[in-house]
Structures are given as C-alpha cells and as structure tokens.
Amino acid sequence: MSTSNDNFTAWAGVQRGKPFTKMELKLKEWDADSIELNITHCGLCASDVHALDEDWFPSDFPCVFGHEIVGTVTRIGENVKHLKVGDRAGVGAQSGSCHQCEACLDGQPNLCLEDYLYTFGSRWPNGDKTYGGFADKWRGDHRFTFKVPDDMTSEIAATFFCAGITTFAPLRRANIIPGESVVGIMGIGGLGHFAVQFAKALGAKVIGISHNESKRDIALELGCDDYISVNDKESFDKYNNGLTHILCTGTSSDFAWHTYFALLKINGHFINVFSPTWDLPGMNSFTLFNKQIKVYASKIGTPKEMEDMLAFAAENKIKPWITTYKMDDVNKAIEDFRAGKARFRFVLEN
Ligand SMILES: NC(=O)c1ccc[n+]([C@@H]2O[C@H](COP(=O)([O-])OP(=O)(O)OC[C@H]3O[C@@H](n4cnc5c(N)ncnc54)[C@H](OP(=O)(O)O)[C@@H]3O)[C@@H](O)[C@H]2O)c1
Ligand SMILES: [Zn+2]
Ligand SMILES: [Zn+2]
Numbered sequence: 001m002s003t004s005n006d007n008f009t010a011w012a013g014v015q016r017g018k019p020f021t022k023m024e025l026k027l028k029e030w031d032a033d034s035i036e037l038n039i040t041h042c043g044l045c046a047s048d049v050h051a052l053d054e055d056w057f058p059s060d061f062p063c064v065f066g067h068e069i070v071g072t073v074t075r076i077g078e079n080v081k082h083l084k085v086g087d088r089a090g091v092g093a094q095s096g097s098c099h100q101c102e103a104c105l106d107g108q109p110n111l112c113l114e115d116y117l118y119t120f121g122s123r124w125p126n127g128d129k130t131y132g133g134f135a136d137k138w139r140g141d142h143r144f145t146f147k148v149p150d151d152m153t154s155e156i157a158a159t160f161f162c163a164g165i166t167t168f169a170p171l172r173r174a175n176i177i178p179g180e181s182v183v184g185i186m187g188i189g190g191l192g193h194f195a196v197q198f199a200k201a202l203g204a205k206v207i208g209i210s211h212n213e214s215k216r217d218i219a220l221e222l223g224c225d226d227y228i229s230v231n232d233k234e235s236f237d238k239y240n241n242g243l244t245h246i247l248c249t250g251t252s253s254d255f256a257w258h259t260y261f262a263l264l265k266i267n268g269h270f271i272n273v274f275s276p277t278w279d280l281p282g283m284n285s286f287t288l289f290n291k292q293i294k295v296y297a298s299k300i301g302t303p304k305e306m307e308d309m310l311a312f313a314a315e316n317k318i319k320p321w322i323t324t325y326k327m328d329d330v331n332k333a334i335e336d337f338r339a340g341k342a343r344f345r346f347v348l349e350n
Contacts, residue, residue: 178203
C-alpha cells in the first residue's frame with residue numbers, strides 16, 4: 001500500500017520532436033523493491049533527443065525522458081538495504097531487468113536477454129510505464145540505484161550515470177597499460193569528454209579525434225595529449241599504426257572503417273558506443289584481418305562497474321564540464337543541445 005503521494009510532475013514528451021509539456025503523471029506501483037527520489041538533477045544525453053525524435057523506434061508518449069538522475073531518497077521498500085531515506089542516490093539509463101536470464105545471473109543485467117527496462121519508455125511487469133528524470137520525483141527498482149559519493153556534488157554526479165558509465169566500463173575492460181596504451185577518442189561530446197578523462201586517468205596517452213577543428217584547444221585542456229582533426233590528412237598520417245584502442249562516441253555518416261583501422265596497431269581494439277540513426281557501413285574483410293582488429297561494442301555498464309566508476313571518479317577527480325539549466329527551462333536546453341552548444345553536458349536542476 002502506498003503512503004506517499006503517487007503523482008509526480010514532469011516535463012513530458014508528447015509528440016515526436018515537439019517541445020515538452022508540463023503535466024502530472026502517476027508513479028509506478030509501489031512494492032518491496034521500490035525506492036523513491038526527490039529529483040534534484042538530471043543530465044541531458046543525446047539518447048534523450050534521439051528518443052524524443054523517435055530516431056531508433058517509436059516512443060510510448062507521453063514519455064518522460066532523462067536518464068542521468070540524482071536525487072534525495074524519500075522512501076524505501078522493505079528489500080532496500082544499500083540506501084536510506086536522506087541519502088543522495090542516482091540512476092542511469094537502466095531501471096530494471098529480469099534477474100534470471102544468463103546475463104542477469106552473470107552480473108551483467110545491462111545485457112539482460114529477457115526484460116531490459118529502459119529508464120524511460122519501457123513497462124514494468126504490471127504494465128506501468130517507466131518514467132525518467134525530467135520531473136520532480138522518480139520511483140523505480142532499488143537494484144539500479146547507487147549512492148552518490150559524499151565528496152561529489154549532485155550536479156556533477158548526475159552525468160556519471162550515463163555518459164560516465166558508458167565510457168568508463170569499456171575502457172576499464174580494455175586492458176589499458178599505463179605508459180604503453182595509446183587511446184583515440186572519437187567524438188568530443190558528452191560521452192567523449194568523459195572518455196578522455198577516464199583514459200588519461202587509466203594511464204594511457206590520449207588522442208582526441210574530432211570533426212570540429214575548433215575543439216583542438218578544448219580537447220587539449222580536457223587532457224588529450226594530441227588531436228586528430230577528421231578533415232586533416234596529415235594529422236591522421238601521424239598516427240598511422242599508432243593507436244592501441246579507439247573508443248567511438250560519435251562520428252559523421254560518411255564514416256569509413258578503413259580510415260580508423262589504419263590508425264590502429266596490430267591486434268588493436270575498435271570499441272563502439274555510438275548509436276547513430278543510420279546503419280554502420282560495410283567493411284572490407286582484409287582491413288579487418290590484416291591487423292587482427294577487434295571490433296566490439298559496449299552498453300552502459302554493470303551495477304558493479306557503476307560502483308567502481310563512482311569510486312574511481314571520486315578518487316581521480318574526474319570532473320564533467322557542465323552547464324546547468326532550471327528544469328523548467330528543459331525546452332531551451334534541448335534547443336541549445338540541438339544547436340551543438342553543449343560543452344560538454346547540460347544538467348537540469350530542480
Ligand atoms: N552505448 C551506450 O550504452 C550508450 C549510452 C549513452 C549514449 N549512447 C550514444 O552515444 C552517442 C554520443 O552521445 P553524447 O551524449 O555524447 O552525444 P554528443 O554530446 O552529441 O556528442 C557526440 C559527438 O559525436 C560527434 N558527432 C556526432 N554526430 C556527428 C555528425 N553527424 N557529424 C559529425 N560529428 C558528429 C561530435 O563530436 P566531434 O565534433 O568532436 O566530432 C559530437 O560532439 C549517442 O549516439 C548516444 O545515443 C550510447
Ligand atoms: Zn544516455
Ligand atoms: Zn535478464
């Protein structure tokens with residue numbers, strides 16, 4: 001039985017590509033695994049905009065986007081042991097899983113094969129919708145919520161829950177060797193600016209790879225050791241067979257595999273987290289075999305990796321570059337995001 005108010009106020013998407021509308025909606029049904037937050041902050045990710053625009057698949061409107069959520073715990077179900085009322089907690093792009101498939105049993109619910117619940121646009125087992133963070137409250141499953149480190153402010157913490165984990169997890173798994181690995185980060189945006197900092201903190205030499213010549217100075221300021229401008233052949237030639245890893249967080253639709261495989265050393269890694277609206281192009285098999293390149297992907301991260309990331313970020317002073325907007329100005333934030341003004345993440349604040 002619910003003892004709190006089951007309604008909440010959200011800035012909801014109501015139609016493809018259209019501005020958000022402020023409205024009252026109903027939280028999911030309360031149960032023993034539930035936890036409720038008063039949202040203080042929520043980051044804005046490119047995936048929110050893709051979902052609003054229905055770039056990948058239809059959205060279940062009204063849909064409350066936002067999946068870099070931080071708030072204060074206001075209520076916990078009887079199964080919740082890792083957080084208490086008054087704690088600061090966060091939730092990212094995943095809010096639920098089946099808990100019994102091979103992936104879930106292996107501690108990788110981010111790859112759940114049966115019932116992966118996105119923080120917005122999915123349905124809880126009873127049919128209630130999952131709602132995200134452009135709102136005043138969030139209610140969901142405690143198993144996808146994490147304590148915010150004490151020495152991290154909430155506005156800073158928010159963006160770790162998607163951009164942070166999505167870049168930390170694959171870099172952490174990629175066997176980066178301090179002083180030896182040379183890691184290229186494609187796309188210096190919300191995810192990319194975290195990736196640069198994580199790769200650097202893991203001990204790699206870091207090369208920013210960007211379409212935007214004007215980001216050179218800012219990439220170096222972020223911690224890149226050097227910079228490849230996509231339209232400058234000379235800067236590519238300098239790193240021919242020179243990188244051990246590439247992490248792709250964004251590129252343009254004229255992307256060609258061979259251009260980036262040429263940058264990799266033998267047995268190099270090409271790791272993709274970018275999710276464009278277009279299909280990745282075909283690749284020539286010889287460009288793949290000749291250097292035995294490993295091409296693979298990564299989806300957010302596991303709960304364990306989320307905890308490791310928060311600790312690593314706090315310890316290594318990883319700091320997102322953010323601009324805050326009032327939650328009521330979410331439509332302005334989306335407009336500015338579409339205009340490419342984010343340097344590098346926008347955070348909505350209640
Ligand atoms: N795998 C996952 O689990 C996961 C999780 C979260 C997000 N994502 C996906 O990751 C991607 C990045 O998200 P984000 O929030 O970091 O986005 P973002 O802030 O917009 O950054 C993406 C960067 O990619 C480059 N880029 C993107 N589209 C381009 C184009 N058409 N032409 C030229 N350059 C382009 C730009 O960098 P430069 O100007 O420096 O080239 C841009 O700054 C999105 O596709 C998102 O859906 C995946
Ligand atoms: Zn995201
Ligand atoms: Zn599962």
